């Protein structure tokens with residue numbers, strides 16, 4: 001048993017009682033009130049709305065059941081997994097697993113090295129303690145299965161930078177769409193996965209989220225979904241070229257891409273605060289292009305969230321313009337952009353986060369007509 005203790009020291013649960021509590025809560029929960037999990041054509045299981053959910057409405061608050069640590073090898077991870085309650089282990093192993101034989105084989109090789117070739121002592125201990133001395137091949141298959149489940153289902157944890165991600169039993173059933181109707185809320189004080197609607201959702205509709213940065217044309221998205229470990233062909237309306245919606249959405253994303261390539265400010269390290277080497281006319285042009293990009297994103301519910309960075313950019317450009325000419329209209333633009341940025345700060349980080357507070361201070365100073373420190 002000594003080795004188990006030392007393994008715990010190497011890779012402890014940060015809050016074991018909470019994780020166990022979460023898992024028990026999850027398993028013993030009443031049926032969720034706004035969604036159900038059922039079959040989704042061509043995609044295995046999926047999550048469906050059982051009643052209307054308004055835009056911004058809460059879809060789920062799903063507890064973390066297993067944390068994925070940085071730098072942990074698959075065997076260590078499996079050992080930690082076996083310390084979860086049996087019901088949670090079974091629920092996790094029942095999640096969808098990757099079908100990519102090549103990748104599974106690569107993991108199996110890694111596991112074999114960890115189990116067999118480097119440390120015979122560890123093999124013996126694992127076989128006796130965890131696997132009741134079954135064949136090594138069985139042991140490897142179990143570890144590989146867990147890795148496959150993790151690759152297919154893990155979600156990011158915000159704002160935790162120490163973990164790679166985590167498993168959430170309900171959120172794991174959410175299928176991908178390049179035009180998702182749900183988004184994770186990032187500013188949670190705890191580790192629950194909180195999802196909410198980014199548009200009104202009707203009863204019976206499938207709830208989808210995006211597994212990738214979907215603000216790119218179809219070809220680029222499909223490459224990510226097929227090669228980036230996801231290994232599936234996306235069947236969402238934006239990817240299905242026979243769907244009437246697919247063409248207009250593709251045009252929007254291509255127009256966005258073109259404006260990015262066109263934008264004079266991109267890729268150059270411009271000190272916007274002081275206008276850098278930019279003339280007022282060049283700043284005006286950059287402001288127009290940024291505005292064009294914002295309009296393209298704000299025009300679709302699934303892209304709106306990406307416009308935050310552009311509002312920040314527009315804010316920087318407006319300030320640079322104001323510094324040059326002190327025009328009231330530029331100051332008004334600055335204030336308008338900052339209002340949007342602060343609203344999204346609250347969403348992303350929360351009301352009291354240092355970034356939200358920092359932007360609010362700027363805002364108050366600008367309202368008072370003070371430019372120092374802005």
Ligand SMILES: C[S@@+](CC[C@H](N)C(=O)[O-])C[C@H]1O[C@@H](n2cnc3c(N)ncnc32)[C@H](O)[C@@H]1O
Nearest residue numbers: 043044045096153172173174175176232234235
């Ligand atoms: C996190 S799981 C989602 C839940 C899964 N459908 C299930 O049955 O548990 C991810 C897997 O679902 C399938 N999937 C998700 N979104 C899809 C999509 N847009 N098109 C096709 N398959 C999809 C893929 O097999 C993918 O590896």
